[in-house]
Amino acid sequence: MRRLTALAICLALTLSWWGASGARAQQTQRSGGAQRSGGAATTTTAAAQGGETLIKGATVLTVTKGRLENTDVLIRNGKIAGVGPGLRAGASARVIDAAGKFVMPGIIDAHSHAMIDGSVNECTLSVTSMTRVQDVLNPTDVNLYRHLAGGVTSLLLLHGSCNAIGGQSATVKIKYGRPLAEFPFPGAPPGIKFALGENPKRTNQPTAPGQQRRYPATRMGVEEVIRQAFTRARDYRAAWDEYRAASRTNKSLFPPRRDLQLEPLVEILEGKRYVHAHSYRADEILMLIGIADEFGFKIRTFQHVLEGYKVAGEIARHGAGASSFADFWSYKMEAYDAIPYNAAIMTRHGVNVSINSDSSERARRLNVDAAKMMKYGGLTEEEALKLITWNPAWQLGIQERVGSIEVGKDADLAIWTGHPLSTMSRVETTFVDGDIFFDRNLDFARRNALEGERKALEGAEPNRAPTQGGTPPTAPRGRPSRASDAHDDDQIIDGGDDQ
Amino acid sequence: MTTTHAPRLLRRTRAGRLALIALSAALVVVVLPTLARDARAQDTVGPAPSEMAPPGAFVIRGARIVTVSGPDIENGTLVLRNGRIEAVGTNVNVPAGATEIDARGLLVYPGLIDAETNLGLGEISSGAPGTLDTTELGDMNPNAQAWVAVNPHTSHLEVTRVAGVTSVVSMPQGGVVSGQAAFLNLAGTTQRELAIVPTVALVIDYPRVGGGFGFGGGAAVTPEALTARDRRVDELRRMLRDAEAYGRAADAYRRDPKAVPRPDTDLVLAALVPYVRGERPVMFRADRERDIRAAVGFAEEMKLRPVVVGGSEAWKVATFLKEKNVPVIFDAMWGLPLREDDPYDTLYESPAKLQQAGVRFAISTGDGGAHVRDLPFQAGMAVAFGLPKDEALKSITLYPAQMMGVADRVGSIEAGKLANIVVTDGDILDARTNVRHLFIGGRQIPLVSRHTVLYEQSKDRP
Numbered sequence: 007m008r009r010l011t012a013l014a015i016c017l018a019l020t021l022s023w024w025g026a027s028g029a030r031a032q033q034t035q036r037s038g039g040a041q042r043s044g045g046a047a048t049t050t051t052a053a054a055q056g057g058e059t060l061i062k063g064a065t066v067l068t069v070t071k072g073r074l075e076n077t078d079v080l081i082r083n084g085k086i087a088g089v090g091p092g093l094r095a096g097a098s099a100r101v102i103d104a105a106g107k108f109v110m111p112g113i114i115d116a117h118s119h120a121m122i123d124g125s126v127n128e129c130t131l132s133v134t135s136m137t138r139v140q141d142v143l144n145p146t147d148v149n150l151y152r153h154l155a156g157g158v159t160s161l162l163l164l165h166g167s168c169n170a171i172g173g174q175s176a177t178v179k180i181k182y183g184r185p186l187a188e189f190p191f192p193g194a195p196p197g198i199k200f201a202l203g204e205n206p207k208r209t210n211q212p213t214a215p216g217q218q219r220r221y222p223a224t225r226m227g228v229e230e231v232i233r234q235a236f237t238r239a240r241d242y243r244a245a246w247d248e249y250r251a252a253s254r255t256n257k258s259l260f261p262p263r264r265d266l267q268l269e270p271l272v273e274i275l276e277g278k279r280y281v282h283a284h285s286y287r288a289d290e291i292l293m294l295i296g297i298a299d300e301f302g303f304k305i306r307t308f309q310h311v312l313e314g315y316k317v318a319g320e321i322a323r324h325g326a327g328a329s330s331f332a333d334f335w336s337y338k339m340e341a342y343d344a345i346p347y348n349a350a351i352m353t354r355h356g357v358n359v360s361i362n363s364d365s366s367e368r369a370r371r372l373n374v375d376a377a378k379m380m381k382y383g384g385l386t387e388e389e390a391l392k393l394i395t396w397n398p399a400w401q402l403g404i405q406e407r408v409g410s411i412e413v414g415k416d417a418d419l420a421i422w423t424g425h426p427l428s429t430m431s432r433v434e435t436t437f438v439d440g441d442i443f444f445d446r447n448l449d450f451a452r453r454n455a456l457e458g459e460r461k462a463l464e465g466a467e468p469n470r471a472p473t474q475g476g477t478p479p480t481a482p483r484g485r486p487s488r489a490s491d492a493h494d495d496d497q498i499i500d501g502g503d504d505q
Numbered sequence: 506m507t508t509t510h511a512p513r514l515l516r517r518t519r520a521g522r523l524a525l526i527a528l529s530a531a532l533v534v535v536v537l538p539t540l541a542r543d544a545r546a547q548d549t550v551g552p553a554p555s556e557m558a559p560p561g562a563f564v565i566r567g568a569r570i571v572t573v574s575g576p577d578i579e580n581g582t583l584v585l586r587n588g589r590i591e592a593v594g595t596n597v598n599v600p601a602g603a604t605e606i607d608a609r610g611l612l613v614y615p616g617l618i619d620a621e622t623n624l625g626l627g628e629i630s631s632g633a634p635g636t637l638d639t640t641e642l643g644d645m646n647p648n649a650q651a652w653v654a655v656n657p658h659t660s661h662l663e664v665t666r667v668a669g670v671t672s673v674v675s676m677p678q679g680g681v682v683s684g685q686a687a688f689l690n691l692a693g694t695t696q697r698e699l700a701i702v703p704t705v706a707l708v709i710d711y712p713r714v715g716g717g718f719g720f721g722g723g724a725a726v727t728p729e730a731l732t733a734r735d736r737r738v739d740e741l742r743r744m745l746r747d748a749e750a751y752g753r754a755a756d757a758y759r760r761d762p763k764a765v766p767r768p769d770t771d772l773v774l775a776a777l778v779p780y781v782r783g784e785r786p787v788m789f790r791a792d793r794e795r796d797i798r799a800a801v802g803f804a805e806e807m808k809l810r811p812v813v814v815g816g817s818e819a820w821k822v823a824t825f826l827k828e829k830n831v832p833v834i835f836d837a838m839w840g841l842p843l844r845e846d847d848p849y850d851t852l853y854e855s856p857a858k859l860q861q862a863g864v865r866f867a868i869s870t871g872d873g874g875a876h877v878r879d880l881p882f883q884a885g886m887a888v889a890f891g892l893p894k895d896e897a898l899k900s901i902t903l904y905p906a907q908m909m910g911v912a913d914r915v916g917s918i919e920a921g922k923l924a925n926i927v928v929t930d931g932d933i934l935d936a937r938t939n940v941r942h943l944f945i946g947g948r949q950i951p952l953v954s955r956h957t958v959l960y961e962q963s964k965d966r967p
Contacts, residue, residue, distance in 0.1 A: 151849060152841070152849045155850070316966070319966065319967045333876075336629055337875070339633055366841065374885075374936050377935070427937060429934055430894070430934065
C-alpha cells in the first residue's frame with residue numbers, strides 16, 4: 007500500500023526529478039570537499055557568498071528588454087534586485103566597476119553531457135526510459151569550471167543517443183565547488199532523451215564477431231519501437247486508471263504491476279515530462295511529429311535537428327523547439343545536408359531555436375557560435391543572443407527563472423570584456439545565484455599555488471618518470487575526465503559516449 | 506606504394522647498395538646537384554594550363570586595405586589583373602576596361618591561409634569510408650602525395666572559400682612518414698589547378714610514446730614503450746640517410762654516367778631527396794613538450810627544415826623553439842586543456858605566449874575540411890587572450906605563407922602576388938562579419954556553396 011501511495015504521487019504530481027529521488031540522491035551525493043584541486047577549484051569563490059553585489063556602469067544585454075548603456079545591475083540574495091542607472095547598494099556590498107564591459111545572462115546549454123560520469127549511454131535496449139542521468143553525476147568534473155569560464159551557467163544533461171527512447175535527463179545549474187545537491191535546477195520540469203536515425207539504428211557502431219545486432223536497424227524500426235512503447239504506455243495508464251476507479255469501491259483489488267520503463271512515458275502522455283529528440287533528417291522529424299500527434303503529446307525540443315530547415319513550418323506548427331549546432335556538419339551521412347542557415351530559417355518560421363554544444367569543448371565558446379548566426383541568415387543581435395539564453399531557457403522550462411536580465415530573476419550572469427558576440431571578447435566573472443563561480447583575477451591568483459602543488463606531486467616518488475627528459479607522466483587520480491573535443495553524440499570512430 | 510612496405514631485408518640490401526654507390530660518387534668531384542634541382546622544378550611548376558576562364562581586370566575602390574605586410578591603406582585602390590595584384594595604394598594607375606568594385610565602407614584583406622588541413626581528402630568523416638583518402642597503409646609513405654587525391658569538387662572547398670579562406674595546406678596523415686602535403690589555392694576544376702605547389706612539405710608524425718594526451722598518453726611511459734619509439738625513430742633516420750645517399754648517387758651518375766653505376770630508380774627515396782637537402786620544409790606533428798624537443802633535435806641532426814605541427818605544449822618550449830628558429834603551426838585553439846589541472850586558458854593563450862617569446866607561429870584549425878572556415882574566429886579568440894590583433898591576422902596569412910615557402914605568391918596584399926582577395930563588411934576575425942566579394946587567383950568567385958544552395962531551396966518553404 008505504501009508503494010501504491012508513492013506511485014500515485016509519482017503519477018499525479020509533476021515532481022522535480024530531484025525531489026522524486028531524494029533518498030537515492032542523498033546516498034550517491036559526493037562531497038564537495040572531495041574535489042580535486044584541478045582547474046583552479048573554486049573553494050574560495052564557490053562558498054556561499056550571499057549579500058549584495060553591485061555591477062556598475064556596464065553595457066547590459068538584457069535579451070528581453072534591449073541593450074542598456076552605462077547601466078548598473080544590483081544583485082541581492084541571489085536574485086537580480088535592480089537594473090538601471092545610478093543604483094545604490096548597502097555599505098557591505100561587493101562593488102564591481104564594469105565600465106566599458108558587457109553584462110549578459112548566463113548561457114544555457116540545452117545539450118550537454120558534462121559531469122555525466124562514465125558512459126552516457128545505456129545501449130543494451132532500444133527503450134531505456136527507466137535509466138536516469140541524475141544517478142551518475144560528478145560535480146567535480148573540471149569541465150564544469152571551463153564552462154563557467156565561457157559564461158555558461160545552466161545545462162540540460164542528456165542521456166546518449168543509442169536508443170530510440172533513452173534515459174531521463176537532468177537540468178542543473180553549474181555550482182562547481184558545491185555539493186551535488188546544489189546542482190539540480192529548482193523546479194525544472196523532468197525530461198527524457200529520444201533519438202532517431204543513424205545512432206539508434208547503430209549504423210556506425212561495429213558489431214563484434216558473434217554479437218547479434220540490436221533491433222532496430224532501420225528508420226522503419228525506430229518508428230516501430232517508439233510506437234510500440236507508447237502503445238504499451240497507453241495500456242499501462244489505462245490499467246492504472248481502471249484500477250483506481252475500481253478500487254474506490256473494491257478495496258481488495260491488487261494494483262497493476264509497477265513498470266519503471268513505462269512510467270516516464272505515461273508522464274510524457276500527460277504532458278509532465280519534456281521530450282528532447284535527437285534527430286537529423288527531415289523525414290524522421292516528421293515521423294516523430296506524426297507519432298506525437300497521434301498519441302497526443304508534444305515534443306519539447308528536437309535536438310541537433312540539422313535538417314530542421316527543410317521542415318521548419320511543421321516544427322513550428324507542432325510547437326516544438328529546436329536545439330541545433332551552429333555550423334557543425336559533414337561528420338556523417340545524415341549530417342551532410344546540414345547548413346549554418348538552419349537556425350535562421352527555423353527562427354524566421356517562428357520556431358524557438360537554441361544553439362547547443364553537445365561537447366565540453368564547444369560549450370566554452372557558445373557566444374561565437376551564436377554570433378555566426380548573424381552572418382548566416384541575418385539574425386539580429388538580440389535574436390542571436392536569445393539562441394543561447396532565453397530560447398534554451400524556454401526549452402528547459404526554466405524561463406521564469408533565467409535566460410534574461412530582469413528584476414526578480416536568478417542572478418545567473420556573466421561580465422564580459424567586450425561584446426559577447428565578438429570572438430575577441432572573453433569572460434571576466436560569472437555569477438550563479440548571485441555568487442561568483444568564476445573570476446579571472448581569482449583564477450590567476452590561484453595558479454601559483456596549484457603549480458606548487460603539482461610540482462610537489464610530480465616530485466613524489468611514485469610519480470617520477472622512468473627515464474630522463476621531458477615531462478614526467480601524470481598518473482590518473484580518480485576518474486579520468488571526459489576530456490575530448492569530440493561531439494559526444496557523434497563521436498563514432500572513437501567510440502563516443504553518446505552512441 | 507608497395508615499395509614502402511618492402512620487407513626489411515630488402516631495404517637493408519638496398520641501403521647497402523646505395524652506400525656503395527655513394528662511396529664511388531664521393532670519388533667524383535661533387536659540385537652541382539642538378540638532378541635534384543630538376544625534380545624540384547617539376548614538383549613546384551604550379552598549375553597546369555587552366556581550363557577556367559582567364560582572370561579579368563578588377564579595380565576595388567574606396568576600401569580600407571589591410572595589406573598585412575605593411576600599414577593599412579585608408580580609402581585605397583587595389584588593381585587585380587592577369588591573376589595577380591597589379592597595384593595597391595591611394596594613387597595608382599588603373600587599366601582601361603577594368604571591372605569597378607565600389608568598396609566604400611568595406612575592408613580588403615588578403616585571402617586567409619590554413620596551413621594544416623586535410624581539405625579535399627575526406628568528405629564525410631564517419632560512416633562513409635569510401636570518401637576518405639587521408640591515411641595510407643604502412644608507416645613510411647613519403648611518396649603518398651596529397652595533391653593527387655584531392656577532390657576538386659568536394660563541397661568543403663566552396664564552403665571554405667566563401668568564408669574568406671582562400672588557400673590551405675592539405676596533408677596526408679598517419680604512419681610515421683605520412684606523405685607529402687599540397688598547397689592549394691581554392692579555385693579550380695582539377696587538382697592540378699588547385700595545387701599551386703603540389704608537394705609543398707613532407708609530413709612526419711613524429712614517433713611518440715603513448716597515443717595521446719593527459720592521463721592515457723602520460724601513463725604509457727614504460728621502458729618498453731620508449732624502446733619501441735626509439736626503434737621507429739631509428740627506422741626513420743635510416744630511411745632519410747638512404748635518401749641522402751640515393752640523391753648523391755643519382756647526382757653522381759648524372760654527372761658522369763660512364764664512370765658511375767646507374768642507381769635503380771627508387772620513387773620512395775627520390776621523394777625524400779628535396780627534404781633531406783633542406784630545400785623544403787618538413788612538418789613534424791608533435792604536441793607534447795618532450796615530443797617537440799625530440800622532433801626538433803632529430804631535424805637538427807638530419808639537417809631538415811622542421812615546422813612543428815600541433816604544438817599544444819609549444820609554449821612550454823618557446824625559448825627552445827626561438828633559439829632553434831623553428832616555426833609552429835598551432836592547431837589547438839579549440840582543444841580542451843591537456844591536463845585536468847592546466848589553467849582553463851592554457852591553449853587559448855598559447856599563440857600570445859609564442860608571439861611574446863618571438864617564436865614564428867601560425868594558427869590553424871587542423872581540420873579535416875568541413876570546418877576550416879572557422880580559421881579567422883580561432884585567431885580572433887587568440888586576441889581575446891592576449892595576442893595583438895595584427896599578429897592574429899598575420900598568423901593566418903603571411904606567417905603560414907612564409908613557413909610553407911610561398912610568401913612570394915600569397916599571404917599579403919603586395920603588387921606581384923597572386924590576387925587572393927577578400928572584401929568584407931567588418932573585421933575578418935569577427936564571426937558576425939560577412940564576406941562581400943571574393944577573388945582567388947584574380948578570378949571573381951561567386952559567393953555560393955552547397956550551403957547557400959540548400960538555403961535558397963528551403964528558406965521560403967512555408
